[in-house]
Amino acid sequence: MTRILDTPLSLDRAVAAVSDASHGAVATFAGMVRDHSHGRRVHRLDYEAYAPMAERMMAEILDGIVRELPSVKLYAEHRVGTLEVGELAVVIAAGAPHRREALLACDRAIEEIKARLPIWKREHTDEGASWVSCAENSHTK
Secondary structure: OEEEEOOOOOHHHHHHHHOOOOOOEEEEEEEEOOOEEOOEEEEEEEEEOOHHHHHHHHHHHHHHHHHHOOOOEEEEEEEOEEEEOOOEEEEEEEEEOOHHHHHHHHHHHHHHHHHHOOOEEEEEEOOEEEEEEHHHHOOOO
16 A cells, blocks of 8 residues: 655545554654755755656565554555655555554654665755755664
């Protein structure tokens, strides 16, 4: 349950995709374009991907997490195209019987997506535009 979209993302759509009568918890993650990166002011981002390959990889990532946590249902969307500050770049929802599994699955999903998904990002700053690794801006590791 993955999508690469060139239109606005939806947390509501993500939550609906993982909602189930047997789930008592839904955890979400929304990644937004921020106005700075490495001390530079960011004006906008351009995301590019070969959508069929990126969707296939994102599905593999989510499938791997579900194999480890079989009670979890996962959904993710990633945006491509030009995004302004404040727009959603990625949304993830994890539904599970209990909060621990939902939170864990959501956390694993964003970490794996940031590290492995073949999506390229160009930052537009006061100094000009440059391509950066999506994983480069992940500050959790």
